[in-house]
Amino acid sequence: MGFSSQENPSSLYFFFFLLCLTTVVSAYTNTSSNIGEEGGRRELASWKCNWFKGSWVYDVKYPLYDPYKCPFIDPQFNCKKYGRPDNFYLKYRWQPSSCSLPRFNGLYFLRKMRGKKIMFVGDSLSTNMWQSLACLIHSWVPNARYTLLRQKGLASLTFEDYGVTLKLYRTQFLVDLDTENVGRVLKLDSIKQGKMWRGMDVLIFNSWHWWTHIDHIQPWDYMEDGNRLYKDMNRLVAYYKGMTTWARWVNAFVNPSKTKVFFNGVSPVHYDGRDWGEPMKSCKSQTQPFYGRKYPGGPPVAWVILNKVFRRLKKPVYWLDITGLSQLRKDAHPSAYSGNHPGNDCSHWCLPGLPDTWNVLFYSALFS
Numbered sequence: 261m262g263f264s265s266q267e268n269p270s271s272l273y274f275f276f277f278l279l280c281l282t283t284v285v286s287a288y289t290n291t292s293s294n295i296g297e298e299g300g301r302r303e304l305a306s307w308k309c310n311w312f313k314g315s316w317v318y319d320v321k322y323p324l325y326d327p328y329k330c331p332f333i334d335p336q337f338n339c340k341k342y343g344r345p346d347n348f349y350l351k352y353r354w355q356p357s358s359c360s361l362p363r364f365n366g367l368y369f370l371r372k373m374r375g376k377k378i379m380f381v382g383d384s385l386s387t388n389m390w391q392s393l394a395c396l397i398h399s400w401v402p403n404a405r406y407t408l409l410r411q412k413g414l415a416s417l418t419f420e421d422y423g424v425t426l427k428l429y430r431t432q433f434l435v436d437l438d439t440e441n442v443g444r445v446l447k448l449d450s451i452k453q454g455k456m457w458r459g460m461d462v463l464i465f466n467s468w469h470w471w472t473h474i475d476h477i478q479p480w481d482y483m484e485d486g487n488r489l490y491k492d493m494n495r496l497v498a499y500y501k502g503m504t505t506w507a508r509w510v511n512a513f514v515n516p517s518k519t520k521v522f523f524n525g526v527s528p529v530h531y532d533g534r535d536w537g538e539p540m541k542s543c544k545s546q547t548q549p550f551y552g553r554k555y556p557g558g559p560p561v562a563w564v565i566l567n568k569v570f571r572r573l574k575k576p577v578y579w580l581d582i583t584g585l586s587q588l589r590k591d592a593h594p595s596a597y598s599g600n601h602p603g604n605d606c607s608h609w610c611l612p613g614l615p616d617t618w619n620v621l622f623y624s625a626l627f628s
Contacts, residue, residue, distance in 0.1 A: 309359035311621060312581045316549045316588060319353040323612035324364060325399035330611075332394040332408070332417065334387070335599020339610035344597035346547045349610065354585055354617045362627075364620050366400025370422040372627060373461070379427040381434065381457055382466035385527045388608055389464070390415070390428045392615035393622075397426075414456075429456055432470035432479065435502045442489065443481030448501040450484075451509045458513060464580075464622065465506070466524040468562045469607060471499045496561060503569040511574045520626065521577045524618060526562045528583060530590040530606045543606035546591040555587045578625050582618050589614050 327333060327340045335342065354361065378393075380386040394417050398404070405420040415428040431437075436450040457463060470479065472495050482489045483498055514521055533541035535557030536550045563583050570579065592614040594605040601608070609615050 309356060311356050311359070311361060311624065312585060313358075314354060314356035314585070316352040316585075317355045318348075318351050320351065322353055323350040324616050325395045325612055327395075327612055329402065330395035330398055332391050332398065333611050334391060336384075336601050336605075337388060337391065337594065337608060337611040337613075338599055339594050339597040339613075342594075342597045342599045344594075344610065348547050349589075349591045350612055352549060352589075354620070361620055361624050364396055364616075364623050366397040368627075369397055369623065370401065370404075370419055370424050373422070373424045375423040376461040377425045377427060377459070378462040378464070379429055379457060379460045380464045380466075381429045381431060382464075382524075383430070383432045383470055384608060385469065385524070386464070386466050387428060387430070388611070389466070389524060389615045389618055389622075390426060392611055392613075393619045394426055395611065396616060396619055397424075427460070429453075432467065433502055434465065434467045434506045437480055444479065445482045445484050445489070446480040446498075446502075447484045448498060449486060449505050451505055454509050454513060460519055462520045462522070462626070463514075464522040464524055466527070467503070467506075468499070468526050468560075469529075471495050471502070471562075496565060499562060500565050500569065503566065504572060507569050507572040510577060511572075514575050516576055521575065522580055522622060522625070523566070523577055524580045524622075525583045526560050526566065527607075527609075528560060528587045530593060531604075532557075535587075536590055542595075542604060543590050543593040544595045544604050546593075546595075548591050550588045550590055555584065557587065559583060580618060580621050580625065582621065585617070586614060 327338060333341075380390040397419065398406075401419070401421075404422075407416075407418045407420060409416045413430045415430075416425055417427075418425040431453060433446060434451065436447040436452050438445050438447060473479070482491060483493050484490070485493070485501060510521060530536075530543040530546070533539050535555070536552075537556050560583065566579075570577065589609075592609050594601065594608055594610050596604060597610070598605045598608070
């Protein structure tokens with residue numbers, strides 16, 4: 261095994277630069293026209309209209325559940341419990357431009373998914389979405405018997421009367437992170453943990469935020485690519501390599517007749533107000549969405565990379581393209597109103613809140 265303190269060859273980084281420069285605008289503005297055109301097997305979660313192009317509208321019937329009546333919300337996401345004073349952020353519903361999303365029906369979900377296992381695989385944004393789905397279902401059957409099991413890295417919620425299990429498998433990178441003699445090694449070409457994902461009826465993946473962490477919050481000491489160790493690597497190159505390994509895993513181990521696969525797109529952050537035209541601000545004290553026709557910050561580069569990775573898929577994966585609609589919700593983060601995330605949290609999302617919309621989109625795709 262070789263060691264290197266240098267990044268991967270500069271030619272590869274230059275390739276990514278050109279890739280992002282030439283595709284970012286057209287890819288982001290023509291999402292609905294990309295189905296089947298790139299040679300891969302990415303499928304957007306609607307073929308009747310673009311569910312991901314629309315606007316946020318005020319709806320007095322929202323939120324979809326009462327945070328004080330849902331027993332599954334972690335302190336990190338429970339903004340009302342920890343003092344958030346405003347309520348407007350709870351009242352926005354996503355409205356596609358040329359159609360309407362079906363109403364979420366938790367009883368219908370349980371009956372259709374009777375005896376099945378759904379697993380969320382990813383980082384804390386997957387936790388955010390998993391707890392949202394649990395609350396959405398629970399609001400329809402508040403007296404239903406359930407069993408909740410939690411252990412390090414894995415959680416399982418079963419609605420006993422229906423045999424429906426919502427699982428959560430925590431992994432920041434999807435690829436393996438192993439402890440070896442040299443230290444903690446992020447293995448860009450290995451997914452041994454994938455054996456834990458097999459046998460599911462539905463898989464919902466997500467990964468991005470941890471790929472950019474540095475210094476004391478970086479959870480690895482080396483990256484491994486092939487049989488070579490690197491002290492660091494350009495993070496976009498590393499993300500591309502890791503997600504390409506995930507795509508190979510899907511191609512090798514997913515049987516589409518037994519398992520439906522979803523990828524929840526890149527969840528944005530709102531730490532830098534320059535992204536929406538308020539240079540001195542962050543998500544703190546924001547009470548309304550961004551209402552402009554186009555989000556000034558543009559798409560995250562990770563979004564563009566995922567577009568390229570999906571070309572490698574030979575099995576159908578439904579891409580929940582939540583990035584654009586989520587960028588508009590600078591108001592929906594916990595900010596200072598988090599029970600166990602000190603400081604200003606502009607990465608995660610309040611519950612009830614934006615992840616409920618992600619799950620409405622998931623529900624719509626699953627049953628359409």
